[in-house]
Structure formats: structure tokens, C-alpha cells
Amino acid sequence: MMRRRGAIARLLLGGLATLALVAVGAAAEQPSPKVARTPPTPLVAAASDLKFALDEIVAKFRHDTGATVRVTYGSSGNLARQIAQGAPYELFLSADEQYVRWLADRGLTRGDGELYAIGRIALFAPFDSPLRPDAELSHLARRLSDGTAGRLAIANPEHAPYGRAAEQALRSLGLWEATRPHLVLGENVAQAAQFAASGNADGGLIAHSLALAPELRRRGSYALIPESLHKPLRQRMVLLVGASPAAERFYEYLRAPAGRGILAGYGFAIPGE
Amino acid sequence: MDWTALTLSIRLGLLTVVLLVPLAFVLARWLAFGRFRGRGFVEALVALPLILPPTVLGYYLLVAFGRASPLGQAFEAALGHPLVFSFEGLLLASLLVNLPFAVQPMQNALAAIPPNLRDAARCCGLSPLAAIRRVELPLALPGIATAAVLTFAHTLGEFGVVLMVGGSIPGETRTIAIAIYDRVQAFDEASAGVMALVLLTLSLLALGITNTLARRMVHRH
Numbered sequence: 001m002m003r004r005r006g007a008i009a010r011l012l013l014g015g016l017a018t019l020a021l022v023a024v025g026a027a028a029e030q031p032s033p034k035v036a037r038t039p040p041t042p043l044v045a046a047a048s049d050l051k052f053a054l055d056e057i058v059a060k061f062r063h064d065t066g067a068t069v070r071v072t073y074g075s076s077g078n079l080a081r082q083i084a085q086g087a088p089y090e091l092f093l094s095a096d097e098q099y100v101r102w103l104a105d106r107g108l109t110r111g112d113g114e115l116y117a118i119g120r121i122a123l124f125a126p127f128d129s130p131l132r133p134d135a136e137l138s139h140l141a142r143r144l145s146d147g148t149a150g151r152l153a154i155a156n157p158e159h160a161p162y163g164r165a166a167e168q169a170l171r172s173l174g175l176w177e178a179t180r181p182h183l184v185l186g187e188n189v190a191q192a193a194q195f196a197a198s199g200n201a202d203g204g205l206i207a208h209s210l211a212l213a214p215e216l217r218r219r220g221s222y223a224l225i226p227e228s229l230h231k232p233l234r235q236r237m238v239l240l241v242g243a244s245p246a247a248e249r250f251y252e253y254l255r256a257p258a259g260r261g262i263l264a265g266y267g268f269a270i271p272g273e
Numbered sequence: 274m275d276w277t278a279l280t281l282s283i284r285l286g287l288l289t290v291v292l293l294v295p296l297a298f299v300l301a302r303w304l305a306f307g308r309f310r311g312r313g314f315v316e317a318l319v320a321l322p323l324i325l326p327p328t329v330l331g332y333y334l335l336v337a338f339g340r341a342s343p344l345g346q347a348f349e350a351a352l353g354h355p356l357v358f359s360f361e362g363l364l365l366a367s368l369l370v371n372l373p374f375a376v377q378p379m380q381n382a383l384a385a386i387p388p389n390l391r392d393a394a395r396c397c398g399l400s401p402l403a404a405i406r407r408v409e410l411p412l413a414l415p416g417i418a419t420a421a422v423l424t425f426a427h428t429l430g431e432f433g434v435v436l437m438v439g440g441s442i443p444g445e446t447r448t449i450a451i452a453i454y455d456r457v458q459a460f461d462e463a464s465a466g467v468m469a470l471v472l473l474t475l476s477l478l479a480l481g482i483t484n485t486l487a488r489r490m491v492h493r494h
Contacts, residue, residue: 043442051459070443073455082440086340086355190458197460215460 042247043088044071045079047095047235048155048190049119049162049207052215053266054093057259061250064258069250075188077159083108083240090240090247093254095119095189095207096161097236104238113238116254117268120227121165122211124196125203126220133203133223137173140203144178153184153195153204161233162189166205168230196220209266224267235268274467277444278452285360285448286428289367290421296368297375297420302409304376305383320373327370327433334366334438358440363448366434374423378483382416383409415486422486426479429472 046054051073062068072079072089080099083089084106092109093116094100103109123133123140130150132139143149155163163185170176184200186192189207196204197219211222239251253259260270304316322330338345338356348356356362386409394404410417432450439446441455449468456465 048458072441072443072447073458074441082358084340085335085357086349087358087440088354088442088445188458194458194460213460 040246041068041070042090042244042250044069044091044093044247044250045083045087045089046071046073046093047076047079047161048073048188049095049209049235050093051190051210052213053209053263053268057254057262060258060262061253065249065253067246067249069247073188073190075155075160075163077161078188081159088242090243091237091251092240093235093237094161095233095235096164097234099161100236100238103240108241110239110241110243113236114255115234115271116237116260117235117263117270119162119165119233119235120208120267120269121162121169121205121225121230121233122208122222123203123225124193124206124211124216124220124222126197126199128199129202129220131202133221135223135226137170137175137225140179141173141175144175144182149179149182150202151184151195151200152179152182153186153192153201153206155189155192155206156185156187160186160188162205162207163192165230165233169205169225172229209268212265212267274464274471275447275449275452275456278447278449279468279471281360281444281447282429282449285363285367286425288364289371289428290424292364293368293371293375293424294379294417294421297372298379298417301376301379301416302383302405305380319376322370323373327431328437330366330370331434331437334362334369334434338362338365338438357438358442358446360445362438363435363446366438367428367431370431370434371424371427374427375420378416378419378423379413380416382413382419386412415489419483419486422479422482426476429475 044054054071054073058069058071069091074082076094076096076099079087079089079092080094080103083092083103092100092103092113097115100109100113104112123135123137125131125133130148131143131152140149140152154166155161157163157167167176170179184192184195186195186204190210192204193206193210193216195201196206197216203220205225208222208224210216216222237251237254239247243251264270300319304312304319335357336342338348340346340349340355340357345356348361352359352361356365390408390412391404394408399407429448430450431448432454435446435448435451436454439448439451441447441451447455449472453465453468453472456462456468
């Protein structure tokens with residue numbers, strides 16, 4: 001018995017030692033953090049409304065230049081907070097210029113950046129939803145007043161500009177108080193869109209750019225909300241302190257007709273055009 | 274399927290095991306054999322991550338290791354970059370979160386060693402280190418292996434803390450659990466489904482292994 005236990009012991013110890021070697025090897029393979037941080041692929045922080053549009057731009061950028069970038073999507077407020085806390089992003093595409101200003105005031109940006117798009121919101125509902133999207137939200141209002149309204153997804157207005165715009169539109173129409181008990185809040189606008197498109201909510205007030213993506217068009221229909229109902233979503237991008245030349249090249253690509261064209265295709269109004 | 278995220282998670286899991294298991298063994302031995310006041314308190318501290326909401330731990334990590342804190346600044350000076358939103362930050366979080374998963378199985382295994390065996394080792398003139406190596410380690414091995422497997426599997430699945438201090442940076446802090454969350458939001462259910470299945474299989478495998486090891490421990494007595 002003792003001998004067998006000894007054999008098991010050796011086997012397990014051997015296994016652990018191998019595991020350790022593999023892990024140490026994997027760690028050694030990693031270039032030191034300082035090296036990893038400069039080349040080769042710059043990190044981009046982007047508002048979630050850009051999810052599909054920016055993926056397309058990155059694909060075209062890679063096709064045209066052979067270079068690429070790594071993109072992390074999130075709510076503009078969360079991303080700005082992470083940048084302020086030292087997240088190693090080189091370029092920030094915000095859905096709202098206030099966050100770019102906020103970072104600029106802290107000396108974390110290279111200048112004020114540039115307005116790259118004006119966003120719009122849309123009421124999206126899956127095909128089998130009882131909610132029918134219309135621009136004035138009249139069907140939603142009727143369902144709210146007769147007590148049949150289900151869940152409505154929006155992004156969290158606390159830190160997501162598209163959530164804020166959704167709240168403003170509902171307030172403009174006098175529906176905010178009635179809608180509040182029905183709201184489900186996405187951590188960012190892409191999650192709100194997912195709540196709506198998966199049928200887990202009756203619909204959602206989401207980014208027009210997301211409603212136009214094939215993944216959502218396959219699942220439902222939408223109505224564009226009039227611009228007059230909310231403050232304009234002035235989307236600003238900015239290079240961050242420590243941006244590499246590779247990040248600068250992507251920034252220039254976004255300002256060039258190639259990048260602007262794709263943004264326009266996703267329903268964004270392009271400033272200066 | 275996000276391979277970068279999977280390899281990142283595996284690297285994080287292995288490094289956590291390699292760093293944590295030896296440290297936790299020392300702690301487990303102290304808790305198993307030591308007779309001192311406040312042992313219950315130390316045991317409660319070790320077990321805390323089991324029931325503490327991950328967001329609470331994430332919040333404290335952000336506060337304690339953020340750029341504004343002295344600790345965070347010391348790390349930043351040493352590493353050349355902030356601890357939060359980096360792989361090193363995730364590793365630190367992972368070491369804390371996994372403490373109970375590493376300590377408890379080893380503590381149980383060590384406590385189950387009959388005292389007369391340890392006395393015999395001492396009587397036979399084994400030095401304390403030799404007694405650990407030749408008596409305690411072999412007898413506690415199922416516990417050690419359970420600790421390693423549980424720690425590894427639990428690291429792969431950790432979500433809340435990683436979401437708060439990680440920031441989903443590809444190749445740096447986007448673990449497989451975070452990648453699933455991202456893929457669902459991108460309407461990429463095929464990819465999310467494959468990754469979820471990978472995690473499900475690994476978790477099931479880990480539990481299968483630990484149950485087998487636990488049975489082996491029981492059978493010995």
C-alpha cells in the first residue's frame with residue numbers, strides 16, 4: 001500500500017512539476033510587458049454603438065494596409081474611467097464628446113481629437129414582439145397606458161451616452177415615468193440591443209448603427225427616432241498620450257473617405273459633409 | 274472561438290496554480306497543525322472569497338491598486354504600467370479569489386493525517402523538512418492535487434473580478450469567460466456556444482477529477 005501510494009505521489013508530483021514547467025515556459029514566452037505594450041497592434045477603446053461599423057472598418061484597414069488594431073468595446077463612460085485609471089489604450093472613440101473633454105482636462109489625450117460622427121437612436125423590436133416600432137413611440141405609449149407593455153431595453157444612462165439619449169427621448173415624449181418600471185438596462189448599448197434582439201425584451205431604444213447591422217436586421221425591425229427628441233450624440237475620437245505611429249495611422253484612416261464611408265453606411269451623419 | 278482568450282485563460286490558470294499552491298500549502302499546514310488564538314478568524318478570512326461578491330473584491334482591488342493609491346503607484350513604478358487592466362493585475366486578483374480553493378483541500382488532507390504517523394516520523398529522527406517531504410506531502414497529495422485542479426478550473430471561470438479590473442483587452446485581460454460575454458453582445462452565438470461548451474467540459478472534468486481524488490482520500494482510512 002505504502003509503495004503504491006509512493007508511486008501515485010511521484011506521478012502527481014511529476015504532473016505538477018510538468019504543469020509548473022509549462023506555465024513558466026508560457027510566461028517566459030511572453031515578451032516583457034514593456035515590449036508587449038508598444039508594437040505590434042495598437043489598442044483601441046470604442047463605444048459599443050460602433051461594434052459592427054468599426055469591425056468592418058478594421059477589416060478594410062487590414063485589407064488595405066496589412067496592419068491591424070485590437071478593439072475593446074464598452075460604454076463610453078466605463079472606457080473613459082478605465083483610461084483615467086491607466087488602461088493602456090492608444091485611441092478612444094467615444095459616443096459623446098464630454099468624455100473626451102474629461103480625459104483632455106486630465107492631460108491624458110493628445111489635443112482635443114476630432115468629431116467623427118453624429119449618432120442617432122432607433123426603437124428596435126424583434127419580428128415576433130407585440131411592440132411595433134414607430135418614430136413617435138405611439139404604440140409604446142398605448143401599451144404603457146393600457147398596461148400591456150413588456151420590457152424595454154436601453155443602455156445605462158449613467159455611463160452610456162446612448163442610454164442618456166434614450167432617456168431624453170422618452171422624457172421629451174412624456175413617457176419616462178411610465179416607462180421606468182419596464183426598463184432593463186444594458187451595461188452598454190450593444191448589450192441593450194442584445195436584450196431586445198434576443199426577444200428577452202419587447203424592444204429597445206438602441207443605436208441606429210446597431211439596428212442597421214445585418215445581425216439585427218435579420219431579427220427585427222426598427223424606427224428611427226427624430227433628432228429633435230434628444231441632444232445630438234456628438235461622437236468624438238482622440239489619440240491618447242503614448243499613442244504609437246500605428247495607432248496614428250488608424251486614426252488617419254478613420255478620417256479618410258474609406259473610414260467615413262463605412263460610418264455613413266451605418267447611419268451616422270459625418271461632420272463636415 | 275477566441276483562441277487568444279483561451280490560451281490567456283490557461284496561462285492565467287497555470288500561473289495561479291504554480292504560485293498559489295506552494296503558498297497555500299504553508300498556510301494550510303499552519304491552519305491544520307497550528308494551535309493558536311484567532312485560528313477561526315484566519316480560516317474565515319481564507320474562506321471569504323467563497324461568499325464575497327466578486328464585485329466587492331473588484332472594487333477593493335480598484336481602490337487598493339488603482340493609480341491613485343500608494344500601492345498602485347508603487348506597482349506602476351515597478352512594472353512600468355498600472356497594475357489594473359493588465360495581466361499582472363488579473364494574476365493578483367486570481368491569487369486572492371482562489372485562496373479558499375487552494376487552502377481548504379490541503380488543510381483537510383493534512384488534518385486527516387493520523388497524529389501518530391507524524392509522531393513516528395519525529396521519533397525516527399526525521400528533520401521537520403524531511404518529515405514534510407517524506408510523510409506529509411505524500412499523504413496530502415490527493416488534497417494538493419484537488420487544490421491545483423480546483424484553482425485552475427475556477428480561474429478559467431472567474432468573471433466578476435476580471436470584468437471590473439480587467440477591461441477586456443485582447444491578449445492581455447480578455448479571458449475566455451469575458452470573451453463569451455463579448456461574443457454574446459456581438460450576436461456571435463456560434464462562437465459563444467463553442468466557448469461555453471469548452472468551459473462546461475473543463476469544469477465537469479475538474480469536478481470528476483476532484484471527486485475521484487476525494488474518494489481516494491476517504492478509502493485510505
